[in-house]
Amino acid sequence: MYILALNCGSSSIKGKLFALPPASDSPLARVATLAVSNIGAAGDAVTLRLRWATGEDVREAGGDGGSVQHRDLFPWILEHVAASGEVKAADIKYIVHRIVHGGTNTAGLVVTADHREALDQMDALSEFAPLHNHHAVLGVKACLDVLPDHTSLLLFDTLFHQTIPPEVYTYALPPPDAKLPLPLRKYGFHGLSYASIVRSLSTHLGKPASALNIVVAHLGSGASSACIRAGASIDTSMGLTPLEGLVGGTRTGTIDPTAIFHHTKEYWTDAGLPGIKVSKAEALLNKKSGLTALAGTPNFATITANAADPTSPEHARAKLAYAVFVDRLMGFVTQYLAKLLAELPIAEIDGLVFSGGIGENAAGLRADVLGRLGWLGTSVDAAANDARSDDVVREITAPGSKLRGWVILTDEEGYCAQAAREQLGL
Ligand SMILES: Nc1ncnc2c1ncn2[C@@H]1O[C@H](COP(=O)(O)OP(=O)(O)O)[C@@H](O)[C@H]1O
Numbered sequence: 084m085y086i087l088a089l090n091c092g093s094s095s096i097k098g099k100l101f102a103l104p105p106a107s108d109s110p111l112a113r114v115a116t117l118a119v120s121n122i123g124a125a126g127d128a129v130t131l132r133l134r135w136a137t138g139e140d141v142r143e144a145g146g147d148g149g150s151v152q153h154r155d156l157f158p159w160i161l162e163h164v165a166a167s168g169e170v171k172a173a174d175i176k177y178i179v180h181r182i183v184h185g186g187t188n189t190a191g192l193v194v195t196a197d198h199r200e201a202l203d204q205m206d207a208l209s210e211f212a213p214l215h216n217h218h219a220v221l222g223v224k225a226c227l228d229v230l231p232d233h234t235s236l237l238l239f240d241t242l243f244h245q246t247i248p249p250e251v252y253t254y255a256l257p258p259p260d261a262k263l264p265l266p267l268r269k270y271g272f273h274g275l276s277y278a279s280i281v282r283s284l285s286t287h288l289g290k291p292a293s294a295l296n297i298v299v300a301h302l303g304s305g306a307s308s309a310c311i312r313a314g315a316s317i318d319t320s321m322g323l324t325p326l327e328g329l330v331g332g333t334r335t336g337t338i339d340p341t342a343i344f345h346h347t348k349e350y351w352t353d354a355g356l357p358g359i360k361v362s363k364a365e366a367l368l369n370k371k372s373g374l375t376a377l378a379g380t381p382n383f384a385t386i387t388a389n390a391a392d393p394t395s396p397e398h399a400r401a402k403l404a405y406a407v408f409v410d411r412l413m414g415f416v417t418q419y420l421a422k423l424l425a426e427l428p429i430a431e432i433d434g435l436v437f438s439g440g441i442g443e444n445a446a447g448l449r450a451d452v453l454g455r456l457g458w459l460g461t462s463v464d465a466a467a468n469d470a471r472s473d474d475v476v477r478e479i480t481a482p483g484s485k486l487r488g489w490v491i492l493t494d495e496e497g498y499c500a501q502a503a504r505e506q507l508g509l
């Protein structure tokens with residue numbers, strides 16, 4: 084029997100397949116890892132990579148990232164898993180899906196072929212996570228169509244942030260005119276990633292999760308930061324939707340909300356996105372802004388290469404995009420460090436963690452951020468920071484650094500699979 088964990092991000096679909104051991108206290112054994120990348124990146128081909136623990140490594144390129152549709156990607160993934168002959172598809176009895184916006188739900192929701200009510204609830208929240216919820220719901224439906232006998236568990240990014248206090252999650256807005264599906268407040272996202280990072284660092288340090296105090300920068304296609312006190316979220320940069328806060332691959336991050344009324348005439352007209360009801364303004368803020376608007380590409384590796392190359396025709400744009408990204412990131416990181424330092428001596432802060440596609444790969448960015456925290460007594464270990472490694476947890480500051488820096492490979496899928504075992508009693 085197998086459990087598949089699927090994580091539908093804004094530019095990627097990631098997955099891990101695990102064999103379920105008969106005893107609930109035995110660890111899960113990873114059988115395969117899959118990743119579909121470059122979704123939404125015009126000019127780059129969408130790629131699928133499926134690596135089996137046996138050593139088999141399948142790579143395939145699909146259509147252009149700018150025009151590919153999520154609904155076609157899930158059957159493509161499941162076909163590859165089934166075609167490998169490594170596992171019988173019918174033996175996948177459980178699938179756990181990362182759903183970005185869980186609204187006011189305080190626990191995961193179970194879905195089966197005959198009980199799909201939770202999917203309508205999740206789809207209704209798509210306007211509050213327009214790059215995520217609808218696509219993930221399409222994924223759950225595709226899985227139910229191909230494997231009608233399995234049980235699905237939906238786990239939400241928002242669950243980890245339930246501990247954020249009212250003064251942080253409250254927006255200074257009067258009551259809305261109409262009844263809304265959700266209270267307008269901060270919810271926070273990337274919570275499954277933050278939970279996995281807390282678990283990994285707590286294991287690495289041999290310290291209970293409830294004693295961990297960290298600031299995390301989860302920097303991927305969507306970027307956010309979180310302030311974690313005693314293992315629990317007390318603040319995070321994303322808000323009602325995953326648009327607030329840091330600059331993303333295609334998202335503005337925080338701007339003066341009135342800018343959009345001046346920028347886009349008829350901002351309220353429907354954007355015509357398939358399956359989601361959002362305005363032209365929301366589509367522009369979510370899909371056409373951020374690094375793409377500033378540098379012409381959401382690809383951070385391309386941006387850093389162009390920023391470092393004065394002969395590149397994109398040099399000036401890339402330098403500005405990089406500087407804007409770092410400026411906003413420093414704003415949140417320093418604010419969250421200040422929140423922790425207001426209550427704790429620096430020796431009780433376990434450090435600043437970098438994670439996500441950018442955080443795990445962009446060594447120059449990490450050095451720049453830690454370098455700007457020299458006033459806290461932070462000192463980077465350049466060799467450790469530049470090294471390539473598969474270690475889940477890697478320290479990148481020098482011995483004696485007053486604030487420690489870490490790279491932690493986020494494992495949203497592994498966390499989801501383990502959480503599914505606990506919730507479903509497997
Ligand atoms: N080697 C690299 N150097 C810098 N950035 C990278 C590198 N590889 C990937 N990235 C960045 O990571 C982003 C994807 O991050 P990821 O966390 O996988 O995204 P998602 O939001 O879809 O989960 C890409 O858009 C790219 O900007």
Ligand SMILES: CC(=O)OP(=O)(O)O
Nearest residue numbers: 092093272303305325
């Ligand atoms: C919440 C969010 O932005 O997720 P991702 O970075 O995976 O797109």
Ligand SMILES: [Mg+2]
Nearest residue numbers: 092093303304
């Ligand atoms: Mg992601």
